[in-house]
Amino acid sequence: MPGTHSTDTPGALTPDDIDDLARRAQDGDRDALEDLLAAVRPRALNVCRGVLPYSSDAEDACQEALINIAAKIGSWGGRGRFTTWMHVVAVNSARSTYRRMKNQAVAADPQAGGPLADRPDPRTTSVIAGTRLDLLEAMETLEREHPQYVEPLLLRDVYGLPYDEIARLLSLPLGTVKAQIHHGRKLARPMLSGEA
Missing domain, CATH: 1.10.10.10 (Winged helix-like DNA-binding domain superfamily/Winged helix DNA-binding domain)
Structure with missing residues (x-):
């Protein structure tokens, strides 16, 4: 139930609290799913930032990760911490976003030159x-x-x-x-x- 934790701020949830939210979300508790997504969002965003240097790209990947977490929560087996499983989902979302950006950049104009062509692309x-x-x-x-x-x-x-x-x-x-x-x-x- 929302608000039953020692504090109502998502960042203060313990790993056990997060695992408990994940189990309840797996059982169909929509409020638990919303609380879980709010609790893991900062961690998912940090994972995505580790792969994608631009904030907006990392935000897009994080949003994709949260959608995937909600859709695939049933595949978390409960053997390890939920946050460890979430790392894998976030890594895969960031990699997927990177591949999509790369394909869009190549499709746009692979032969483009100009003053920016000599600078390393942060992407x-x-x-x-x-x-x-x-x-x-x-x-x-x-x-x-x-x-x-x-x-x-x-x-x-x-x-x-x-x-x-x-x-x-x-x-x-x-x-x-x-x-x-x-x-x-x-x-x-x-x-x-x-x-x-």
Whole structure:
């Protein structure tokens, strides 16, 4: 029920409170779903900002993430924290927004020149990697060739989730998760340093 928590501000909800809201939302409680979306929105927005440098793009991705969270809440298995599951949904929404923007930019005018052509485009420059070869481009390549490494790698190296939480979220043994992250790093490193 709304207002039964120790405080009515969404940011003050504990992880247990959020998990409880998610369970109630899964059971069809519309008020719980609204409270849940309000509680996780700042976290989802931060995830999207980690991928998309422009605020308006991150806002679009966050909105898509919240829609996906509401639509797919039944797929949260309850094994790990709801917020961990939400991270994956938000990452996928941000990546989807990035791909859509990239396709629109290429379709608009791929040969456009002019004074801005020599400057690095923030949409294709990775803030994390600090190179012209974008992290998302590396993840797209890795996903085509070795899809099993992408999600664990993003969850660990971009969003900083602990190994054991990733293992629970992905329903994999801890050793497998660590191995996938290690191999994913080895494959992604040359792409991020411009050697690929």
